[in-house]
Amino acid sequence: MQNQVNISYGPEGLAALVQQLEKNEYTSLYVLVDTNTETHCLAQFLEQTKLTPTSILTMKAGEENKHLHTCEYLWNELSSRGADRNSALINLGGGVVTDLGGFVACTFKRGIDFYNIPTTLLAMVDASVGGKTGIDLGPLKNQIGIIQEPQQVVIDSTWLVSLPKEELRSGFAEMLKHGLIADPNYWGELRALENISPDVLKNYIKPSVALKSRVVLEDPREKGLRKILNFGHTLGHAIESYFLVEKDKKRLLHGEAIAIGMVLEAFLSIECSGLKLNTAEEIKRTFRRFYPKVEITNSDIESILALLRHDKKNKAGKVNFVLLKAIGVPDIDIEVPQELFLKAFEFYASA
Ligand SMILES: NC(=O)c1ccc[n+]([C@@H]2O[C@H](COP(=O)([O-])OP(=O)(O)OC[C@H]3O[C@@H](n4cnc5c(N)ncnc54)[C@H](O)[C@@H]3O)[C@@H](O)[C@H]2O)c1
Ligand SMILES: [Zn+2]
CATH class of the missing domain: 1.20.1090.10 (Dehydroquinate synthase-like - alpha domain)
Structure with a gap:
């Protein structure tokens, strides 16, 4: 049986996240967003946490990008931006970002730590909880993936304000x-x-x-x-x-x-x-x-x-x-x- 994942809520949750990041002394820190959460959530996230990530990684929004080509792009980005086994990835987005970002983190250098900050209701109540990460194969959903819990999930309903x-x-x-x-x-x-x-x-x-x-x-x-x-x-x-x-x-x-x-x-x-x-x-x-x-x-x-x-x-x-x-x-x-x-x-x- 696996350990209970660390799920926290609201501004206190974000503060706990920052604490854990500091405690773990990562060599570098990356934030994955999609083109929408880059617009609607990133600035607020950086403002609230005062984090200064090594790089922001952006993927195109949408299920059609929950595919291997996006993973390959992100593995290359992590690699060229100096990520090592002691780096960490924060997934700031909906279920596509948390599923794909989790998978990218689990497979990069055989696995680096990752954190989920779900920004859609679906990701809050479902996708970011439970440790399933993965991508689609052709039209078939979630065919490739790994079960691995994130280090921490922070759920804050204020992200929902900009959600369609x-x-x-x-x-x-x-x-x-x-x-x-x-x-x-x-x-x-x-x-x-x-x-x-x-x-x-x-x-x-x-x-x-x-x-x-x-x-x-x-x-x-x-x-x-x-x-x-x-x-x-x-x-x-x-x-x-x-x-x-x-x-x-x-x-x-x-x-x-x-x-x-x-x-x-x-x-x-x-x-x-x-x-x-x-x-x-x-x-x-x-x-x-x-x-x-x-x-x-x-x-x-x-x-x-x-x-x-x-x-x-x-x-x-x-x-x-x-x-x-x-x-x-x-x-x-x-x-x-x-x-x-x-x-x-x-x-x-x-x-
Ligand atoms: N891992 C699991 O256990 C699990 C469970 C359920 C669903 N899923 C997966 O989750 C995915 C669906 O998740 P989703 O519905 O979050 O989709 P999504 O990640 O595509 O997000 C939906 C849309 O909202 C945008 N968005 C996200 N946050 C926003 C915000 N705060 N303001 C404005 N726009 C925002 C996104 O860019 C996207 O366009 C599917 O791929 C599904 O297979 C996984
Ligand atoms: Zn579902």
């Missing part, structure tokens, strides 16, 4: 997921929210982080319990990948895709895990309130199902799901008969 609304909503999907898989009360509170502004959501970040940390601590390498975090993700990832590569489709954010995935998998839960129909309807209604319906044609569905067969969690060609017996009661390793998939998309499309 749809990005906030994307992270909110993971919070709803946390309620669905583990805590009916939390689900109830979130689904009753009238609006999801940073000011409202900041109160719900800690419970989500605590929930994810608890699951990860018990099962860091996803042998059992951790699989529950994949609720909505088996179909959700396939949908996300499909909309990412289809040039004439509007891109879906991660949370938007898994919001669809959760509705589809709620339907599968009725059929395979005994979830009550009215609970599945409640799940659909809740997601519909926050996420407008996405048109998915029959030919889209065919391509999505083809991608599904590539999903990394499939064992021996079988598609395994995490489903729900009830809200807060997940059911792992459920094999779903393929003929139910089309019905699930019909359930999603219906009013």
Whole structure:
């Protein structure tokens, strides 16, 4: 079992980060940002911490850059800017920066220390917690990576102020997921929210982080319990990948895709895990309130199902799901008969 990662909050968290950096006496310090967090977060971060990094490393924003070519660029940058085994990398950004930056740090000279400062809601409640680092391979998500905890994670909701609304909503999907898989009360509170502004959501970040940390601590390498975090993700990832590569489709954010995935998998839960129909309807209604319906044609569905067969969690060609017996009661390793998939998309499309 791995040690509990050091997660701290707000300005005190940043102060603790500075202390730990000083204590570790790194030979050099790098801050990775993307083109958006460079604009919106970097100056404030440097001002608040008074850090003077050796270099700022900037990657292009966006999932399409969560690829090997960006890693190669960053390994070269680290190397030419004098990084050694006793250097450290601070990832200041969303899940793309924390996933990719973590992977770059874990592989550079067989691993240097790294720190996560998540600046999107999704990275705060999900991506920066749990030690999964990695990159995509072609259209397939997170195929290459390492499980390694950062030295420290500092979560500060003030970054959310500059975050576009749809990005906030994307992270909110993971919070709803946390309620669905583990805590009916939390689900109830979130689904009753009238609006999801940073000011409202900041109160719900800690419970989500605590929930994810608890699951990860018990099962860091996803042998059992951790699989529950994949609720909505088996179909959700396939949908996300499909909309990412289809040039004439509007891109879906991660949370938007898994919001669809959760509705589809709620339907599968009725059929395979005994979830009550009215609970599945409640799940659909809740997601519909926050996420407008996405048109998915029959030919889209065919391509999505083809991608599904590539999903990394499939064992021996079988598609395994995490489903729900009830809200807060997940059911792992459920094999779903393929003929139910089309019905699930019909359930999603219906009013
Ligand atoms: N490691 C894990 O356990 C885990 C879990 C969930 C998701 N993920 C990964 O996380 C990624 C998605 O994360 P994300 O939604 O944070 O995406 P992201 O990193 O692409 O950030 C979303 C957008 O917001 C911008 N941005 C970030 N912070 C900002 C701020 N404060 N103000 C203004 N703009 C800002 C980014 O530049 C980007 O354009 C996916 O690649 C997903 O696979 C990983
Ligand atoms: Zn997710």
